[in-house]
Amino acid sequence: MLKHAVIPFLVGASLLASAPFAQAATNLVFCSEGSPAGFDPGQYTTGTDFDASAETMFNRLTQFERGGTAVIPGLATSWDVSADGLTYTFHLRDGVKFHTTPYFKPTREFNADDVLFTFNRMINKDDPFRKAYPTEFPYFTDMGMDTNITKIDKVDDKTVKFTLKDVDAAFIQNMAMSFASIQSAEYAAQLLKEGKAADINQKPVGTGPFVFKSYQKDSNIRYTGNKHYWDPSRVKLDNLIFAINTDASVRVQKLKANECQITLHPRPADVTALKNDPKLQLIEKPGFNLGYIAYNVRHKPFDQLEVRQALDMAVNKQGILNAVYQGAGQLAVNAMPPTQWSYDETIKDAAYNPEKAKELLKAAGVKEGTEITLWAMPVQRPYNPNAKLMAEMLQADWAKIGLKVKIVSYEWGEYIKRTKNGEHDISLIGWTGDNGDPDNWLGTLYSCDAIGGNNYSMWCDPAYDKLIKQAKVVTDRDQRTLLYKQAQQYLKQQVPITPVAHSTVNQPLSAKIEGFKVSPFGRNVFSGVSIEK
Structure with a gap:
């Protein structure tokens, strides 16, 4: 060893x-x-x-079963929920050790202090560690957890109680998500004392x-x-x-x-050869994902609905599906995949119509030859196997309606940072579901809270936000479904995004x-x- x-x-x-x-x-x-x-x-x-x-x-208090969406115990062996749905009490696992590394030697096992440090740092901007290492926690805030968790109490070393302001029907699933990984309070205290708080991001310690x-x-x-x-x-x-x-x-x-x-995200053109290689295995599954185009509504002229409608109806989706996905995907018409419960099957795309798109642009005062930027991801993702080719095809599609499109790209980390800051006009992006709940799409990607996080359209609409916030505090699935379907219809009408495709996930690995x-x-x-x- x-x-x-x-x-x-x-x-x-x-x-x-x-x-x-x-x-x-x-x-x-x-x-x-x-x-x-x-x-x-x-x-x-x-x-x-x-x-x-x-x-x-790392581990979380709860976790998803491997290969599935069911929530099972993690660093918490069990949890209790109050009758009003506002208090969650987690019973912590005994005998869990933090990593011993050249830069940290733990003196105790995992306990309630680590849970409090992990979440208080994300909630409280005046937390001493956060002041020493100023950073943001976009997923946590996108989901409104920073405002909905009103109090975290240490009952004893092995028991922690979370109190919520409003019911959150997906709270246990949210706690199983990657961003909720538990950090060591002891390690954080050491870094704080040494004046090296930023090392938590470069020299990690987990369980x-x-x-x-x-x-x-x-x-x-x-x-x-x-x-x-x-x-x-x-x-x-x-x-x-x-x-x-x-x-x-x-x-x-x-x-x-x-x-x-093991590798990931093969090009669609390589899939057949991988399937036929006796030294390899290829696992193929429908993707719980969406590749889409995000229009930055804070940049003119994309603040105008008619402009977004024009761009949307000028996209030759079938051509993109054929060339980029090469049969390993399906056309997307909605803001989340059809395998997500509450998906509204009645939603339809606007017909592909470049001529009508030209008329809409003219009516909106957009002159022929107007220059816009289209940002293309530098990496393959499950939802988009070739963003560069997709960008080139969109460049050609939008040239037909009189727009001059400049394609922009950055290294992946820089790309994400800059698009979250809203520097783009239009960006290619996508999402793979994180917890099986509709809010993980409709809230995390398109809500007002998600601006500066995963809302790359910078779109904030009070009517839409009201619907998804209502849905999040209702525990009855039928009622939630009704509200989420209304939200999907409204989002489709406002066109902050153009859904493009849901791709099939092909996972190649050694036999x-x-x-x-x-x-x-x-x-x-x-x-x-x-x-x-």
């Missing part, structure tokens, strides 16, 4: 090919698609960040199945298996390595050469991998994964 050894990392086309752990039964190399922005899950919203932090090194070793941006992340994990049956690897490469074709070649044993389950939420989870000897 290589517990704290530093293993040489080879880069280039022969990545890990001659390194013994590439074939060793207790080591696994994952070809990932991008560099994380950091390792503090509370700060981020993308799968790239969560895979590298929350899903490897999860893997322990952080090192990170080289755009190259690799290394972890060792946590031999003191509270569920030892879930740790079957001595070493886990993320080999970072943004090129999907290169990732596939590395998989075929056994330079990595020797055992125990890997495709997450409906687009996460890559290595707990419980092993390699056949």
Whole structure:
């Protein structure tokens, strides 16, 4: 067992090919698609960040079953809910140890203080740690949890009570999401004392199945298996390595050469060859995702409904589906996927009509030749396998209605940061559901609270917000469904986005991998994964 050894990392086309752990039964190399922005899950919203932090090194009070949407115990073994739905009491797990690393040696086990630190830091902008390391927690605030959690009480070392202002029908599911990962209060106190609070994002300490070793941006992340994990049956690897490469074709070649044993987001053109390779397995599942176009309504002329309608009806969706998704997806007409309960099947797209789009632009005072920017993601995501090609096709579509489109792109972390700041005119983005609840789409992506977070349209409409807020505090599913359907209809009429496609998720991996389950939420989870000897 290589517990704290530093293993040489080879880069280039022969990545890990001659390194013994590439074939060793207790080591696994994952070809990932991008560099994380950091390792503090509370700060981020993308799968790239969560895979590298929350899903490897951390736990939550509740958690989702592997490969499913059911909520099961995590760092809390059980919980009680008051009759009025406003108080949640969590009973914490005994014997959970935080990671021991070269930069932190815990003196106690996980307890209530860690839960209080984790959430108070996200709620209270005057929290001493947050003042020492000023940061935002977009997911937490997008969902309104910063205002809805009114109090967190430590009943005793192993019991914590959350009090809510309003009923939150999805509270237990929300607590299982990556951003709610539990941090060490003891480690935070050490960092605060040393004047190094920002290290919480670069030198992580969690309770999860893997322990952080090192990170080289755009190259690799290394972890060792946590031999003191509270569920030892879930740790079957001595070493886990993320080999970072943004090129999907290169990732596939590395998989075929056994330079990595699992990868993600293959190009649609590579799927058939992967299926036919006897050394590989390909897991195929309908995607719980949406790829869409976000119009920044704070930039003129996109503040005008007629302009957004014109752009929407000028998009040749079928052409994009054929060229970009190549049969591995379905046309999207709504703001969330059809597999999400409460989906409104009566919603229809405006017909593809470039001529009418021209008329709408003219009526809105938009002159022919007007220049706009279209931002395209630099990475493949489950909801968009080729944003560059999609952007080029949209550039051509909108040129037909008299617009001059400039395509813009940045490194993934910078792209997310800048679009959240609203620097774009129009951006290509998407979402994979996180908890199986409609609010995770309709609230997290399009609400007023989500501006500065995942609301890339910067769209805030009081009538829409009223509907989704009402739905969130109702526990009866039929009543919630009725409200969410009204919200979907209203959003479709206002066109802050153009839904494009729901893609099929193809997960390629070595035939020797055992125990890997495709997450409906687009996460890559290595707990419980092993390699056949």
